[in-house]
Amino acid sequence: MIPPEQMPAVVIGGGVIGSAAAYYLAQAGIKPIVLERDPMPAQASVRNAGGVRAQCRSRVERLLAMRSIDLWAKFTADTGDDLEYHRGGNLRLALKESGLKTFAAEAVEEAADGLHTEIWDRGDLRRRAPYLSPRFAGAKYCASDGHANPILATWAMTRAAARAGAVMWWGARAEGIETRGRRVVGVRGSADGAPFRIATPLVIHAAGPWTSKLAADLGPQLPLTPARNAILVTQAAAPLFGTFVSSHELGVYMRQARAGQVHIGGVSNVLGTFDQEVTTGEITSLARACEVIPELGGMNVLRVWSGTLDMTPDHLPIIGRPAGIDGYIVAAGFSGHGFCLSPAVGRTLCDLACESAPGLDISTLSPDRFSTGGGTA
Numbered sequence: 001m002i003p004p005e006q007m008p009a010v011v012i013g014g015g016v017i018g019s020a021a022a023y024y025l026a027q028a029g030i031k032p033i034v035l036e037r038d039p040m041p042a043q044a045s046v047r048n049a050g051g052v053r054a055q056c057r058s059r060v061e062r063l064l065a066m067r068s069i070d071l072w073a074k075f076t077a078d079t080g081d082d083l084e085y086h087r088g089g090n091l092r093l094a095l096k097e098s099g100l101k102t103f104a105a106e107a108v109e110e111a112a113d114g115l116h117t118e119i120w121d122r123g124d125l126r127r128r129a130p131y132l133s134p135r136f137a138g139a140k141y142c143a144s145d146g147h148a149n150p151i152l153a154t155w156a157m158t159r160a161a162a163r164a165g166a167v168m169w170w171g172a173r174a175e176g177i178e179t180r181g182r183r184v185v186g187v188r189g190s191a192d193g194a195p196f197r198i199a200t201p202l203v204i205h206a207a208g209p210w211t212s213k214l215a216a217d218l219g220p221q222l223p224l225t226p227a228r229n230a231i232l233v234t235q236a237a238a239p240l241f242g243t244f245v246s247s248h249e250l251g252v253y254m255r256q257a258r259a260g261q262v263h264i265g266g267v268s269n270v271l272g273t274f275d276q277e278v279t280t281g282e283i284t285s286l287a288r289a290c291e292v293i294p295e296l297g298g299m300n301v302l303r304v305w306s307g308t309l310d311m312t313p314d315h316l317p318i319i320g321r322p323a324g325i326d327g328y329i330v331a332a333g334f335s336g337h338g339f340c341l342s343p344a345v346g347r348t349l350c351d352l353a354c355e356s357a358p359g360l361d362i363s364t365l366s367p368d369r370f371s372t373g374g375g376t377a
Contacts, residue, residue: 020346047307090145236260
């Protein structure tokens with residue numbers, strides 16, 4: 001590809017967040033170029049379990065997730081793409097009665113924002129989810145939550161962005177963001193061994209845990225820690241459960257794909273590494289899924305993969321404009337929650353780029369919160 005000399009916007013990172021930003025920007029008339037160092041979306045955007053949930057989140061993430069759930073449905077209808085998006089609900093399990101009390105308090109807060117959830121006791125679980133182990137005291141259920149295929153969804157977002165007018169440049173590595181007088185003026189990089197420079201007044205930086213390096217050259221110190229998160233996939237089986245199921249106490253979550261395979265992930269991540277080689281210990285820990293759904297114990301494991309997450313100290317994303325740099329917007333640090341939130345985040349990034357008021361108050365997600373005491377560095 002011959003790089004353009006100038007673009008109205010450059011998006012660094014071609015995962016689901018960057019592609020969503022490009023999609024909404026292009027729809028708004030700002031046709032960006034997306035720079036992705038890999039030959040295709042290959043990082044956490046396509047290496048996750050595909051959960052789409054609003055319950056059991058901080059308030060700002062809950063509101064973003066609720067908006068995303070609406071946008072995922074609209075995106076599917078508008079594009080006609082099959083994302084294997086299924087609103088089958090999300091079931092959060094509790095081993096003890098004390099866990100149900102915590103769930104009940106959360107449900108009150110969620111209801112105040114218009115999110116409906118249900119508290120299930122042991123009898124409800126037996127009637128409505130007989131596939132579960134009888135050891136659980138109950139659960140919190142959200143019917144509007146669900147799951148999708150992250151590979152199909154991410155590719156659909158990149159195609160939609162391209163159809164809307166964005167330029168997707170695979171294999172293009174951003175290596176520097178140029179400023180003049182604290183204003184963004186361009187991006188430097190390389191592709192196929194050749195350097196390039198693109199003049200632009202606007203950069204949206206959505207490169208996961210790799211975001212912090214280029215950001216530091218501009219001044220902002222973003223406390224992003226890489227973390228490995230593994231997903232185990234079983235053989236295909238007859239339909240067993242349609243909800244997204246998780247147990248924080250046992251450290252596992254899972255969904256059954258349309259083709260029948262069960263995707264199992266763990267809530268504990270290996271921090272501080274970009275290495276994606278999964279250890280035997282990680283695989284063994286995922287076997288705890290059998291303690292949630294006993295029938296999984298008879299299934300063979302087909303494969304296991306991992307992705308690199310970008311964790312923040314407060315486990316909340318970093319979204320917004322760092323102080324003192326015009327034309328630079330950051331979207332990183334999603335701490336394993338980015339896939340679900342991507343449509344709403346993409347829409348919000350578009351609002352920021354167009355200097356429109358975002359539909360949601362994201363001030364608590366400011367990139368400056370760690371330097372001003374708003375977060376925990």
